[in-house]
Amino acid sequence: MGKRVLAAMSGGVDSSVSAALLKQQGYEVIGAMMRFWPDNKKDDCFETCCSPDAAYEARRVADIIGIPFYLLDYREEFQEKIIDPFIAGYQQGETPNPCVNCNTRVKFDSLLKKARMLGCDYVATGHYVINRDGGLYRGDPKKDQTYFLWGTPKEAIPHMLFPVGHLEKPQVRALAEQFGLPTAKKPESQNICFVQGDLKDFLAQHLSARPGPLIDLETGQQIGEHNGAQFYTVGQKKGLGLWKSHLERYVVQVNTTTNEVIVGPREACMWGGLEIREVNLLVEAQDLPERLEVQVRYRTRPVPARVEAMEAGRMVIRLAEPQFAVTPGQSAVLYQGERLLGGGFITRALYNQFQPRALTAS
Incomplete structure (x- = not known):
């Protein structure tokens, strides 16, 4: 086959098996991890998928597979393209999903450009996505990640590989065992990678928020007080402080301009x-x-x-x-x-x- 691939490695089992499968299939594989964590924070300021420990695991996997491995510095770009818009979205009363921006603006934009500089034909990741006939299709229904890839540039699709996209998670872990990879039993990361602990605590450090009224949609009357409109999201039921009320209320609208949170019935x-x-x-x-x-x-x-x-x-x-x-x-x-x-x-x-x-x- 002989084509060169830049394999994005996170230190998790999916990307580890992806790199191993590519090597097995005859590709010339270069392993790379994108460094996001800053120098001025503790090592545990990022989730396990993006931490210094994860970089160590990714390098171990690369050594076992027998491929070169590089740690690529994307700290400034990650702050500019992912963290800052995430904070700005909450400040405006939105509920952003940073994984979409990360895939669109970093992995399949900046990383693809880096791959071309290294003479690579493809970028490969551990996403559960199937690339066929010039399009992207759902992978394992339990793990499908096409939802996060809608922003992918159309012209990038021919240069994207998803080696585990057609597999189920137990099959991926079994392959990791067969390859002798130390990530075979590594637990999955479910949280936002740059938020440690409670999201509200993270947001409180970055947002300009102040208490304001909870307005009942049906009556137009204030029925409580919130501690910052930016901390609430549409559909939220818990944490409204309305436990004394016999009415069940959900967040219907968040207005950071007026600092009001509108609540109403589920319908x-x-x-x-x-x-x-x-x-x-x-x-x-x-x-x-x-x-x-x-x-x-x-x-x-x-x-x-x-x-x-x-x-x-x-x-x-x-x-x-x-x-x-x-x-x-x-x-x-x-x-x-x-x-x-x-x-x-x-x-x-x-x-x-x-x-x-x-x-x-x-």
Whole structure:
């Protein structure tokens, strides 16, 4: 085969097995880990997938496989492209997902450029995604990660490899055992990599937040006080401090301009549509099917939908059935069956049928 691949290695089992499989298949493999953790913080300031210990594990794996390994410095870029927008999103009342930006703006943008500088034909990762026929498709239903790759530049797809995309997690761990890799039993990281401990504590260090009113959607009256609108997200039920009330309330809207958090019954969090920005399509716009599916959160099922309007990187989508907690800052991802079509960041939710005290369009 003889083609050169830059294998992104996180120190976890998925990327370790990906690199080993590529070597086994005859590729010339170069292992690389992207350094995100800063010098001025403790070693444990990043999750296990991005820590100095993880770099040590990745280097051990590379030695066992017999490939070169490099630690690439992306500290400034990660701060600029991932952490700063994450904080800014919360400051504006959104609930951002940094993994989408990391894949779009770092792994399949900056890292792909680095791969080309090193004479590599491909970048490989441990994502559970299938690349075939010029498109990206869902991998193992229990681990599928296409949701996080909607922002991938279309021109990058031919240069992306996902060696474990067609496998299930137990199969990957079994292969790691066969290869004799020390990451075979390493637990998965579920948290945001640069947030240690409680997210609210992290945000409190970076946001300008102050107490304000909790407003009941049905009456327009203040029924409580929040400790900073930026700390709340649409659909949230816990932590509202309304335990004395006999009414069940959820966060319906977060307004950081007025510093108000609007709460209401669960049906007020059900939305029949949404608007998205920074739309990225992996097919030509004219090839979008009339009926497609939209997934508004990771681990929620996609629902049938249609595109009502599209212009200048924005799109309005009507959902076939209302969805709970359509949240600004999260991703709405477009599919046709198993194929990933693209997506965008949710700007606002639309078409709420809750009437007692009419909601605005957003």
